[in-house]
Amino acid sequence: MSIQTIENRACVAFGIKDVRHVTQPLAYSPEEQVLVKVSRGGICGSDIHYYQHARAGMSILKNPLVLGHEFIGVVEAAPAGSHLTAGQRVAINPSQPCNRCPLCLEGKQNLCRGMKFMGSAQFNPHVDGGFRQYVAVTEQQCVPYAEHAKDNVMVFAEPLAVAIHAVRQAGDLVGKKVLVTGSGPIGCLVMAAARSAGAAEVVATDMSPRCRELALQMSADRAVDPTDEAVTAAWGEDGGYFDVSFEASGAPAAIASTATFTRPKGTVVQLGMGHATVEMPLGLLLVKEVKVVGSFRFVDEFNTAVRWLESGRIDPLPLLSAEFEQTQVVEALEMAGDKRRAAKVQLVFA
Ligand SMILES: [Zn+2]
Numbered sequence: 001m002s003i004q005t006i007e008n009r010a011c012v013a014f015g016i017k018d019v020r021h022v023t024q025p026l027a028y029s030p031e032e033q034v035l036v037k038v039s040r041g042g043i044c045g046s047d048i049h050y051y052q053h054a055r056a057g058m059s060i061l062k063n064p065l066v067l068g069h070e071f072i073g074v075v076e077a078a079p080a081g082s083h084l085t086a087g088q089r090v091a092i093n094p095s096q097p098c099n100r101c102p103l104c105l106e107g108k109q110n111l112c113r114g115m116k117f118m119g120s121a122q123f124n125p126h127v128d129g130g131f132r133q134y135v136a137v138t139e140q141q142c143v144p145y146a147e148h149a150k151d152n153v154m155v156f157a158e159p160l161a162v163a164i165h166a167v168r169q170a171g172d173l174v175g176k177k178v179l180v181t182g183s184g185p186i187g188c189l190v191m192a193a194a195r196s197a198g199a200a201e202v203v204a205t206d207m208s209p210r211c212r213e214l215a216l217q218m219s220a221d222r223a224v225d226p227t228d229e230a231v232t233a234a235w236g237e238d239g240g241y242f243d244v245s246f247e248a249s250g251a252p253a254a255i256a257s258t259a260t261f262t263r264p265k266g267t268v269v270q271l272g273m274g275h276a277t278v279e280m281p282l283g284l285l286l287v288k289e290v291k292v293v294g295s296f297r298f299v300d301e302f303n304t305a306v307r308w309l310e311s312g313r314i315d316p317l318p319l320l321s322a323e324f325e326q327t328q329v330v331e332a333l334e335m336a337g338d339k340r341r342a343a344k345v346q347l348v349f350a
Pocket residue numbers: 044045069070158159
């Protein structure tokens with residue numbers, strides 16, 4: 001196996017408020033890996049957390065980490081015998097499951113304990129992400145898409161995959177009344193995916209008027225301030241109004257409210273990652289037989305997300321607030337971290 005090294009520029013997190021655009025050579029195996037020239041990346045909550053706090057949830061930054069798990073690019077070189085060809089545009093699935101453990105063999109690769117998820121400090125050594133000029137990935141990680149599709153749309157494949165997985169966790173949504181608490185990018189993509197999956201009514205909540213406006217643009221029928229009790233009181237009457245609640249904020253009050261607003265035999269899907277421990281009215285869940293399920297990343301929904309974006313079935317562009325050159329990664333992270341100004345911020349790579 002030969003190893004080749006090329007010059008590369010990368011957006012690297014070194015510590016709290018210390019992200020730098022640096023030269024960092026890339027070593028890869030041309031016989032086994034696909035070399036992709038990255039064209040665009042989307043900044044996600046975890047990238048912002050690594051920048052602001054040097055940690056994201058339970059993943060703590062111990063060594064420098066190339067940020068980014070939402071990115072697309074163009075195939076520069078593929079190994080002999082690969083189905084990919086140079087010049088092909090591809091969305092990159094950042095998941096690298098071990099494909100050997102019992103969970104992987106059961107098709108639950110998102111839960112693999114040996115998962116090497118790109119741009120994550122979940123395990124040590126960390127797995128570098130895609131915010132760099134070039135990445136080396138496996139052929140299975142590359143999902144080609146049509147020429148007509150726009151890059152600023154296709155880079156939403158990863159967060160949309162998260163949303164589609166959450167919708168799947170809820171089961172059949174046809175004709176259902178759906179609540180989504182939290183109207184950030186993931187919440188809004190869940191609204192669009194739930195609508196696409198046949199939900200009859202989609203209601204969003206968020207404290208921010210700007211986020212509520214985005215929810216309406218992303219196909220919510222109504223967007224409500226959760227502190228507006230004149231409206232929300234009715235959702236708790238008769239045991240609860242919604243068949244399915246997706247909790248995408250991670251806020252303790254929102255999490256607890258799903259127990260009240262979800263009707264008996266309904267389902268709560270938890271996506272928001274906030275405090276590790278929150279209070280949940282268990283008695284209410286018990287007497288209503290409400291099912292609470294977690295939703296973590298995605299499996300084959302990544303391919304579905306690419307197809308839904310490519311075909312225009314879901315238009316994520318209302319969520320795109322701004323784009324920056326890769327050298328302006330700090331400005332981009334600052335803006336993405338300011339929820340009053342931005343939903344999704346993208347980086348453009350040269
Ligand atoms: Zn993400």
